[in-house]
Amino acid sequence: MQSHDELEPTVRIREVKRDRVNFVLENVDLAFANSFRRVMMADIPTVAIDMVEIEINTTVLPDEFIAHRLGMIPLVSSNCEEAIRYTRDCTCLAGCPFCSVRLNLNVSCHDSHTLDITSEHLELIPPNDRGQWDGEQEENTDGDELTKRPANFGQPVGKNEPGAPPVLICKIRKGQELKVKCYAKKGIAKEHAKWSPCSAVAFEYDPYNKLRHTTYWFETDKRAEWPVGDNGKEEEPPREDEAFDYMAKPNKFYVEVETDGSLGPQEVVMRGLAELQAKLANLILGLKPQPEVDHAEQHANGVSHEGGWANPAGGAGAGAGWGGGGGGGGASTWGGNEASSSPTGWQSTSPSGGASSYGGATVASGGWGSPAAQASGWSL
């Protein structure tokens, strides 16, 4: 792992198609590459049908069967970050145009032939000018999500596109009918796999098994029964007499991301990287003690002021947290010489903010974020 530190990660895209991208990732850690794979599969939000109101179902399939099939249909979800909210974050009760997409399905068969109900029959119901659906209770919400949606947002993937076979939902005969209202919501694949933008992610490293991360089961001849794949061309085949390098680490990864069409391959990859960064950023934010927003700014001023401030309560109980980020410069809003003044110029939102006061130089001055600071009760 240490060896990767000097080397910048590189990426080479071998192929981009409308639904897939194949790339080689180099000089990264196995754990890093795997996290990237995991995040693309499970943490990227898309929209999928999540609630189905069945009005008429005289088909041979039971309601839940059809509801499940509807949920699995991939819907166009480009720009999902901005174009739709999670219903749990929305002010509405169970769903409104800002946090869901409505689709109707209304098919009946009047011929003596079998009729296929497919995703082509799903009809997107756009909200009206007030951002509401006609004929439903109006929710008091406002937001700019609707303007950020592409025209086909929420449409089944491949609808009205020649050469894209639609998804079969049910077959009906003469006299049968299916009438349902569907609400598509935003979600991630950790909740249900229908929200995954990827239909498959291929991930390979070490095609010759030089690292011996796997053992091959075989009948008679290992070589013949386990042919090396195409990725083998990218690497040097091991010599017959090559000794096993037990310190070797994988650093070249062959990845192919295949999407279900709800997002393009480029969007999946870029969102995946962004999502990982967001996870890490949240962790940093969580590491800083609670009132990080106020204090990070204040703290930027005068780390090394004499006097410092004493924390009479001591211990973690005082809870007044100070963001660790340095920076500095600018006029200090609190100086060491007004030792007994009230704490103006900075506010603590922590529950026990009152416990903090300016005091004499009783505490180790400076050294914020150092082990010394921690010993005096600032949880950093």
Added chain:
Amino acid sequence: MNAPNRFELFVLEDGEKPIEIIEDTKIPNAATIKIVKQDHTLGNMLRAQLLSMPQILFAGYKVPHPLEPYFVIKIQTDGTITPQAILEQACNKLISTLASLESKFNREFSFKDIESGNTGATAGAGNDPYGTGAANAGGAWSQGRDYLDF
């Protein structure tokens, strides 16, 4: 039906703290950090990054139970830095790695766009079959980052 909501796997409850730090009383410069609503995706990546840093004596993570959505990461340093601080450093390092990878992907994708644009209109359209949204989003990325890379 007493199954917990599945979004509880990744959404913090009201007032729930994302991180809990338990300092080790028996080992010097060590701490166990419990990170709530995260899984192997973050845990393993952090562990690997921490192990690559010279100040680290020990770093390991575990998900104690597959049904409980948290992991714990145990860190021991050589005393020049606190476990919390080095964890923050590791995060920052990973973010910068991801950012550089992001710009490299952008550049690679923009090259591929140009290539397919030259080969014919159908191929160009094929790269963006999902309408204007993907094109807008893609455009924003390439405009936002690309020229910086050159």
